[in-house]
Structures are given as structure tokens and as C-alpha cells.
Amino acid sequence: MRGARLTGVFLKQRIHDIAFACFFFESWPYLMSMVLVIAITATVLAFVQNTVMFSLGMKEMAIFAFPLSFVGIFLAEVVLIWAAYFCIRRFLRRSRILVLAGWAIFVLGAAEPMLPASYFTTLVQQAKRKHVLDQIEQTGASIEPLASAQSSIRFALTYELRFPKTGHYLTFPAYLGPEGHRTFGNYFTKLHPEYYDENYVFNAGTPYSFTVVFDTDGKQFDFSKEAANIDICDGKDYFMACRIMGVGLEGVSAALTSHPWRREPAVPADNVRDITEKSIRLDGLKLKSVTNKAGVPVEFSYVITNVGDKDVVIAGNDFANVIGINYGWEAISDSATKTKITAGTVRFGSAVAAGGAQFTSVHKSNLAPGENVTFEDKIAPFEPLALGQYRLHLYLFSRYATELNKPEQELVQEFSIVP
Known part of the structure; x- marks a missing residue:
């Protein structure tokens, strides 16, 4: 109860x-x-x-x-x-x-x-764009050994890509190694230069061949385990999607057993860029005066000439699209070595960089065999040159070369700085 x-x-x-x-x-x-x-x-x-x-x-x-x-x-x-x-x-x-x-x-x-x-819209668009990039196929790869310095390994990697959708794609040169120990390759643009134009439209389903030249510059890699990584993006806007593709390098070790003599891949005899690179040279370096007063710019002149037997095409009517010309000075007397050098100044071997040629005043579409174009210029270092003996260096670089720091030609002329 x-x-x-x-x-x-x-x-x-x-x-x-x-x-x-x-x-x-x-x-x-x-x-x-x-x-x-x-x-x-x-x-x-x-x-x-x-x-x-x-x-x-x-x-x-x-x-x-x-x-x-x-x-x-x-x-x-x-x-x-x-x-x-x-x-x-x-x-x-x-x-x-x-x-x-x-x-x-x-x-x-x-x-x-x-x-x-829109955050939601951006996520959806990113997913769609990455899905397209994930469908890019690598349809082939080959290795070509190249001549190199004794401590380095130099080779060309050629790979084919097939895109799933017609459109713009940005493909960046492949690289080797992990972050902090990477070696970046340089595109070999003498073949299919149009592929490297960011406005080029790639057709769906068509195989496109890209060649990248590597120089390990003394670094050691285990090519049986290493892969070359390629960054591919679908545009250059802020929200672009990107993908990293790996290309195996198992064939590098076997290919390097040969003894190549070329430093760059072979191209057809009528390759325009190769003809241009081999035909344009500098000549006739002359100083306005071999003795210059301290604090006064050193003036000189030289000519750009076509030493080949074919017309050379100047892309965009601008020499800067084809060549680069850099100047440098080198102290050769004890008193000249007292010239102050600004920290961080670039050097070309023993020479100190002192500017380069500007081609804004010259517009030519082509250069006939034997034709010359005269340039007048001067160097005026940030720090005045001390009294003494010097060498003026002119370096000719090709925009089409894969060895970006190796000049095609060098001209030298001595001068002195006096009170």
C-alpha cells in the first residue's frame, strides 16, 4: 500500500x-x-x-x-x-x-x-576543374643523354600529354628532388615554341610533346626511384586549379652509359630558332676612349650582325625577344681592385655586372646575312671606378638556350681610369 x-x-x-x-x-x-x-x-x-x-x-x-x-x-x-x-x-x-x-x-x-x-560556387568550380586536370594523360616519355661537365648529369626528358578538354593549360618545367633539394629543368623551346604561350589553346585528345633539359649541377639522384614532377594548371586566375604529375626516370641510368657530344637535343636543319641562335653574333667592340676620367661613364659601341647564310627572323620586331646583351667590368690592376662593389651585385665569372643593352629604339623584323646593326652604349657603375686598368666584357645570351647562364659569345676590350 x-x-x-x-x-x-x-x-x-x-x-x-x-x-x-x-x-x-x-x-x-x-x-x-x-x-x-x-x-x-x-x-x-x-x-x-x-x-x-x-x-x-x-x-x-x-x-x-x-x-x-x-x-x-x-x-x-x-x-x-x-x-x-x-x-x-x-x-x-x-x-x-x-x-x-x-x-x-x-x-x-x-x-x-x-x-x-561565392565560397560554395568556388568549391564546386574547383572540383570540376580538378576533375578535368585529373583526366590529363601522359602517353609517352623518352630520355636523351646530353654532354655535361664531369661532375654533372645532363639529359633531355621528352614526355607527351593528352588533354581531355580543349582550352588553355599552363605547363611548368619539370623538376627533380624534394623541396629544398630541387633541380629545375628548362624547357627546350626550339621545338613547338607555341606550346609555351599562355594563350595557346590545346585541343582535346591530341598528344602534345614537351622537352625539358636537366643539368644536375653536381647533385646526386637515384634515378631508379626518382620521378620528374610536372605542375599543370588550367589558367592564371586566382582560383586556378593545379595538378602535379610524375614522370618516371628509370631509363636515365641506362641512357647515360653513352657518350653524347651535344649539349642540347637535336633539331631539324631548318629550325628557325636554332638558325637564329647560331647566326646572331656581336662584333666591332670599340671604346670611345681607352682612357676615361674617374666618375665619367665609359662609352663604347658594337654591332649586332648575322654571320649565317639565311635571313634571321626577329620575333615581335624586338631584339630582346631573341637575344640578351649584358655588360661587365673586371679590375686587372692592383689599384683598380679598390673599387667598391655593392653587396649582391651579379657577377659573370670574374666580371662585375654593369647593366645591359636596351633595344627600345631599334625595331627590325629580320636580319639579312652580313647585315649589321650598330649600338652605342655606356657603363656607369653605382660606385665610381677607382684609378687603374680594367677590362670591359660584353656577353651575348640567347633567349632560346636551355643554359640560361652560359653566354653564346663574349667580347673583351681593355680601358683605364685616370685622374
């Missing part, structure tokens, strides 16, 4: 608690506070949604260019959320929380794809 009474008291207490809870959670203050919390939360989410685009790379210029896209969407979201809040408070008696929560989700979701840098 006593147990039954205790059970009844317990049940009454539980019923009272449940009734109180139902009354509280259905009460006006609770409902209104929850509705207010939802409205505030939705407003905060709208603010975050509109500011996350800055983490996606949007800059202040874009705000001024498209103010309504940045401010207008946010204001529209705030107005819609708070208008719904007041309408629900005024006219709705049931399911206030669910209605406002559903409306807030709808407003935030509808605004997402309308933003200039």
Missing part, C-alpha cells in the same frame, strides 16, 4: 515537471528569445558569408568596382531576415522557430551563388 502511494507521488511530480517544461518552452518569452537568437545568428552568418570572399582573394578595388555585389547582397539578406522576424512575431502563432530558421536558411542559400566570390 505504501509502495503504491510513493509511486503515485512520483508520477504526479513527473507530470508536473513535464507540464511545466511544456508551458515554459511554449511560453511567449522563450519563443520570442529563440526567434531573436535565430535572427541574430542568421545576420552574423550573412556577415561572415559576405566577408569570406576576402579570404578568396577579393581586393578593395573589386569593392569599388562592384559595390552592389558586396554591400547590396548583404543588406538584402539583413532586410529579409529581420522583416521575417517582425512578421512572424506579429502574425504567426505556431511554429515560429521552424519557420524563421527555414527562411533564414533559404535566404543564406539563395545569396551564396549570387556573391562575386
